[in-house]
């Protein structure tokens with residue numbers, strides 16, 4: 448799944464570039480949308496990310512492109528790989544600024560983990 452986001456001035460930290468927490472929120476959100484699309488009748492919560500490394504600063508008026516693909520399915524969990532690419536509005540040149548594997552666990556209505564049914 449591909450999702451794009453325009454980085455706005457309100458997303459910045461006090462140094463003037465993207466606040467890392469915003470990036471983590473967007474990665475969580477786009478990957479959660481992927482798992483919800485793949486398993487529309489099930490409920491998922493985030494359990495972890497493999498790595499959190501901000502490779503490059505992201506500046507205002509950048510366009511971020513989130514590429515999400517399912518990587519592994521376990522008994523109760525599903526893992527997605529997410530790459531985030533950045534470009535300036537006026538340019539087509541992208542560079543990768545973040546990537547991680549994010550895992551979701553299937554839960555029932557009480558938030559208790561439950562096997563993923565095909």
Ligand SMILES: CC(C)(COP(=O)(O)OP(=O)(O)OC[C@H]1O[C@@H](n2cnc3c(N)ncnc32)[C@H](O)[C@@H]1OP(=O)(O)O)[C@@H](O)C(=O)NCCC(=O)NCCS
Pocket residue numbers: 492493494495496520521522523524525550552554558559560
């Ligand atoms: C998610 C939750 C239900 C899992 O329950 P748990 O008893 O801790 O689960 P387990 O340790 O048995 O792991 C369940 C699955 O997740 C996987 N898993 C657990 N921790 C993981 C991690 N850090 N990274 C990747 N996978 C992980 C396990 O391998 C297992 O996969 P499988 O069943 O497919 O083999 C529970 O931890 C929880 O409710 N956490 C809070 C979730 C939440 O609120 N998320 C929102 C962010 S605040």
